[in-house]
Amino acid sequence: MSLPPLVEPAESLSVDEIRRYSRHLIIPDVGVEGQKRLKNAKVLCVGAGGLGSPALMYLAAAGVGTLGIVEFDTVDESNLQRQIIHGQSDIGRPKAESAANSVREINPYVNVVIHDTAIDRDNVFEIFGQYDLIVDGTDNFATRYLVNDAAVLLGKPYVWGSIYRFDGQASVFWAEHGPCYRCLYPEPPPPGMVPSCAEGGVLGVLCASIGSIQVTEAIKLLTGIGEPLVGSLMVYDALEMTYRKIKVRKDPSCVLCGENATVTELLGDYEAFCGAVSVEAQEAVIDATITARELKEWQDADKDFLLVDVREPAEYEIVRIPGSVLIPKGDILSGEALAKLPQDKQIVLHCKSGVRSAEALAALKAAGFKDAVHVQGGVLAWVKTVDPSLPSY
Template identity: 60%
Template sequence: MARDAAGVPAARQPGPRDRREGAAMALPALVAPGAALTAAERRRYARQLTLAEVGEVGQRRLKNARVLCVGAGGLGSPVLLYLAAAGVGTIGVVDPDTVDESNLHRQVLHGQGDIGRAKTASAAAALAAVNPLVRVEPHPTTLDVGNARDLFAGYDLVVDGTDNFATRYLVNDAAVLLGKPYVWGSVLRFDGQASVFWAAHGPCYRCLYPEPPAPGDAPSCAEGGVLGVLCAAVGAVQATEAVKLVTGIGEPLVGRLLLHDALRMQQRTVALRRDPDCVLCGPRATQRDLLADYAYFCGVRPAAAGDTISPAALRDLRAAGGDPLVLDVREPWEHELVRLAGSVLLPLDRLLADPARVAELPADRRVVVHCKSGARSARALAALRAAGRTDAVHLDGGILAWIRDVDPTLPGY
């Protein structure tokens, strides 16, 4: 399947099946109306109540809704803020992380005073300040195979604001198996994507991406960067889609993929079809349950013995007089921001494009490769080993682990 620069299927000419699949369509409201609105709710939601499409019944549906947001980061921030402001009665927040200073340019749910605080706790406080009439249920844990079913079962729909493929496939699979709709979004650099996956009415995420990309082929936001305000644009789309699903208004993005180009300020939609060979939602589906290990499915393999060196072991090796060549395979701007003393910069793309560069490395020094967190250095290690440098290893956890375990005075990012 042809893909564009953002890694999504290229636009195609509409086909005869698009009237049924990939065409915009209205769906019934997902949630029944809740209790009558109070005087305080009428005052707060007055501008929303005046919309004939929403009205009192729609607002009562929002009041009765239970929405789970996976991730309280760049996308989760606008999603959570706007769902709370809209009056979604119960909002669940799943996130195992704490707030870091590098989050603040895009994760507007959190502030300077929240650095080091659990994101779920910070989110709960922020949402209470926005709208004390809604209930927030924090889940300060990693979403995994062991808890996904139980977490999803307690909510009407799921909004996915995560930034890694293992969790995206897990969210999709759990949603399909439980019959739940979920709103998906993704951002990288200046490009964003959003869709609604609901197997009862259209394709699932696996219909779009049957297989995950190879590790390192699709950089994370930490590696590729992201324009902070892009999160607001895509997160607002996700929040809008959630409100539409709950209330039954408009035509949700089921069977359609929205592409947002921030640099050109253009949006377009691509029609999506259910994959008849989808292992999860197709007519001949073979996957009947959650996979045992989504990280393994996405190509994240446990490091083999002898492949890595811990930050503490590298520190001790240098202190004992060892003189390893520390090879930094990050980008030049990352190397300028923070580096290990004495490290040599050779960005991964240059190394992979010209394997002969390996021969330029001194043969009498052991090579220790590092990147930010370990993904790029693992690919570099494979290239070094293939070129005959069998003594090479890579730094477990990258420079972030070095900062955490060895030298916390270095700036993080």
């Protein structure tokens, strides 16, 4: 369905702006009026990573007058494969500053506002309240639900995107005109069920595909042209090069935007609601966790144990802790690998950062391996504290 423009037009465009945006101005659906609306718009990008990079760059190029950037992370070399707003010289810099510099280079007429912080319950209303539209480029469920809930309570639309390996999704959530994120996903997936991009990987160019859809939807909302993805989910498969548009309806029982919704404040603890580790895993690691340095000491002392890497084969090929054997977490959780594990020696589990090994540890303890432990921080901790010559990823 078509929607009215989200913002009023600015008073005028300068001669320089007319030259810059001429290819927009000659599109009848956009024209001078539409470009004035973009100039007057205030858009917030939550995240300056894989999705935030193309979103910020094309929003800037399109002439959005004010761009806010919420980002607390710093640029890492592993980001550069997909986060194209940053470059080699930006490694170690705050992402918000790096992204802001790139935006100003693309378009000096854009007012850039940096929010060098993590979005949370305490600041989300104050930050969101400054903008007309939110573009969500986050990569974790806790922040996605927080963004959704704050947007619904403030009555603001937001453009959502998600990426994983070769697959992407995008939609527009605006409770006033259609469903919200909780209508599509009432509950987060069980902890460990959906790997993050850091664990499962992502095709770098996929970020551009989904990020460009997000910017297209933002422009349509701001200017009131076309039919935005309100009530629709766009699903993209890069390997098959297919797009599917799935209808999404408002859930009458949604606690935030349903027929009888009475919620007027944020819902509980988002980190707990979308916990990265299950309750069983949290309990399993109590008194069953060692550090990477302790693991090295055990190896140097020739302690008798089996070091099990529960990552995937592709990760094992990149970097591994010496002496480890590969048994993916899925084989442990399914029970397939349990018969292969020795009963006469201690089992030490590790993964990339400690999340998957905690889940595997819970399964082992439930199966009777009471003295099994896992390595806090996994391979990343080993590289950082024991052997920095190994690659990180």
